[in-house]
Amino acid sequence: MNAVFYPGCTLRTAAGYQESIEAVLEALELSLPWVEDWNCCGATAYFSLDELVALVLPARVMAIAEGMGADTVVTPCNACYATLRKARAVLADEPELKDNVNKALAEEGKRYWGKVGVEHLLDYFLEPGIRETWISRIRQPLTSLSVAPYYGCQYSRPQTDGEDHPERPQALDTFLEFLGTRVVDFTAKTYCCGAAQMVAHEEACLPLVRRILSDASRKGAQAIVAICPLCQFNLEAPQGKLGVGNVPVVYFTQLLGLAIGMDRKVLGLKKLLVPFKVAV
Numbered sequence: 001m002n003a004v005f006y007p008g009c010t011l012r013t014a015a016g017y018q019e020s021i022e023a024v025l026e027a028l029e030l031s032l033p034w035v036e037d038w039n040c041c042g043a044t045a046y047f048s049l050d051e052l053v054a055l056v057l058p059a060r061v062m063a064i065a066e067g068m069g070a071d072t073v074v075t076p077c078n079a080c081y082a083t084l085r086k087a088r089a090v091l092a093d094e095p096e097l098k099d100n101v102n103k104a105l106a107e108e109g110k111r112y113w114g115k116v117g118v119e120h121l122l123d124y125f126l127e128p129g130i131r132e133t134w135i136s137r138i139r140q141p142l143t144s145l146s147v148a149p150y151y152g153c154q155y156s157r158p159q160t161d162g163e164d165h166p167e168r169p170q171a172l173d174t175f176l177e178f179l180g181t182r183v184v185d186f187t188a189k190t191y192c193c194g195a196a197q198m199v200a201h202e203e204a205c206l207p208l209v210r211r212i213l214s215d216a217s218r219k220g221a222q223a224i225v226a227i228c229p230l231c232q233f234n235l236e237a238p239q240g241k242l243g244v245g246n247v248p249v250v251y252f253t254q255l256l257g258l259a260i261g262m263d264r265k266v267l268g269l270k271k272l273l274v275p276f277k278v279a280v
Helices: 017-027 044-048 051-067 078-093 095-108 121-125 130-135 171-178 202-218 229-236 252-259
Strands: 003-005 072-075 117-120 146-149 223-226 249-251
Touching: 017 252, 051 072, 051 078, 051 095, 072 078, 072 121, 078 095, 078 117, 078 229, 117 121, 121 130, 121 171, 121 252, 146 171, 171 252, 202 223, 202 229, 223 229, 223 252, 229 249, 249 252
Parallel strands: 003 072, 072 117, 146 223, 223 249
Antiparallel strands: none
């Protein structure tokens, strides 16, 4: 695999996600260069406003990746993952749309060929060869930690051949089991957290978050593990309003860093709004 990293717009403001990703990649000596001159993917909502522009944005990202010689774009954000995958699928099936997208890209000398794949960062870490690299480096198995794996609603939807079941994905469960954690039976693992609607429609989204947090608490989880910046923020930030207790929401890369013996500070764990004080 010749992969490049597409961060998306929310990574820099996420609570320790970028820090933990970069620290873990460096510790494991894994090369994942960033997409050069990347732009916002437009997120999934843009498709309801202007389909052509909504396709040009992710197509530009993928065109740059192709120009860098990559065969895979890796992203840590569920919305970016869903948007890039959707654009890739639509442009593969709609030659006329693809031509129009390339006319727009040609204005800055770019072209999208459709040769690059899209992968979530979670799946990148589970790739054969990559997986063995970090498993062999585990020094502090997280055997005392019970966790609820939260995928969000976009990671496993829509389902394609060979991928996880959209309602019962297992990739994050598997990842966390490799780290030694006890993974609880978390029925809310793919429930929607409200995504960007939390900004404009908080009252409608808070019940969604309460349901997710309550399920994790009932199942005895000491932490929820997230794979997306917006999901993490939506589950963490409103906890004071919901009265369901304080449940830390950590990133899977932060737990990986702990398991391979890295210091909490370099993993950005102090940036969490709900402190992760569990001894591991």
